[in-house]
Amino acid sequence: MSSSVTLLDRLNVLDRRWIFLAMALAVAAPILLGIGSDESPSPPTKRLFDRLEELPEGSRILMAIDFDPNSAAELSPMALAFTRHCCLRRHKIYFVTTWGTGVPLLDATIKTVVQSEFGRGDRPYQYGIDYVNLGFVAGDAVAISQLTSDIRKARSQDMQGTSLDSLPVMNDVVSLQDMQLLITPSAGFPGAKEWVQYAGTPYKIPLAAGCTGVQSTQLFPYYPDQLVGLVTGIRGANEYESMLASKYPVPYAEMSKRPASLRGGPQRWAHRLMISLIVLGNAIHFANRYRRSSHS
């Protein structure tokens, strides 16, 4: 009896640094051991995957990388997965960002997937023919509105300063209304909500979004009508990567090609720790109540 009381007293004054240490271990151990995790697809993620599969080769996809390093841990893996899928299906990709701080992440996405994985071989992805980097368009929601009426009004040149008129990939492309699908992994303002309000819904352009876990409740009301697909958080990215691995096992079944699946392991253990802490916290709460009532 006395030992349990001592334990309860100790837990009551538990230094929160022990919790920090437990969280650090829960996250660090799976990362260091390379423990990943697959995910079975949820309907909103599968719908986007199926849409990209159904689109005929050479369809025009606008990829709006609307996030910065704050949320890159969650959104970069899905941006890579979307781009990879577009390349596998040989779609034409139009990269853009409405975030000034998103430009290097946009460049990193192009470099990691388009140039490194699809830039060689029999049918390499060629800049200006298969994809273009439109870079940063300033003006937040107004920039999106400009893109819907005339892309050249928002950006007359690509990121390298080349006139858009001289790029074959821009032939017959006037505005976003010439795109078959808009995809935006986005973290805030401007983001998926603004793409829905200023591009997707008014002009009936199919739009899909990726978002951080905490944003999902704000975007789910738009699914399935205004958003054809919605990929949420690292779990959603993991679902997408798992579907890619299943459909294109070589080489995407390899864990090294699946950053979100690799992050699924730490996330799983962190969630388990959180659940354990909630249960333990409440056990302490009820033990305290029992002790108080038995003393009075």
Next chain:
Amino acid sequence: MSKTVPVIIASLVGFLMIFAFFSPQLLWLRQTAEDWFAIITTIAMVYGGLTLCFHHLKKISDSEAGWGFSAVTLLAFGVTVIVGMLKIGVVPETARNLNHPWSGPFLQEGGGFWWIYQYLFTPVVSTMFALLAFYVASAAFRAFRAKNVEAILLLVTALIVLLGQTKDREITSLFLPAMTDGSTPYLPIADLTEFIRKTIVTSGQRAIMIGVALGVVATSLRILLGLDRSYLGGDE
């Protein structure tokens, strides 16, 4: 006069944007307004930068509490602007531009601005975001307790959603006894999570969004009609 003219401009542009949305003939007017928006935003950004500097310089000169943070802010702001605008560390990318040292892009890999982004900005903001995990864990242990009916409802919902978000939702049936017909026991945590998300959360969120949208319409109309001038500053 100083308030009437801006109100008239705001009203005209606001109504123009509304009409242009419904009338393709007015598209060119909408595009002109959008161009002006870009110009004004750029001027506002420069003005904002200057205001930031004056604000923090005043805090430093008055030696207000926390003036050291203002100094750090000014230093970081100044260094970033100078490195970016002078393209420090940027080299020409093509042989044709060898005589034009500023011809490379300001975010060129290996350049000063890129270095600041890659090795200062990115680690700092990533660290801030990562710290959340530790504070959420600590809060879950200390504050998330079943103290009353509302707290119990929140707690049970949170546990279901949290469990439903993990891969463990697929193995929760292991903790249940076997069914009488020998089939695998099934605790529909994933289904419960979906039900909470689709039905309870989404309906609540939609209600909030509709309310906010109606509020935005009402406020916008007040601004367009010149009834609400609070955006101009002052007491009106």
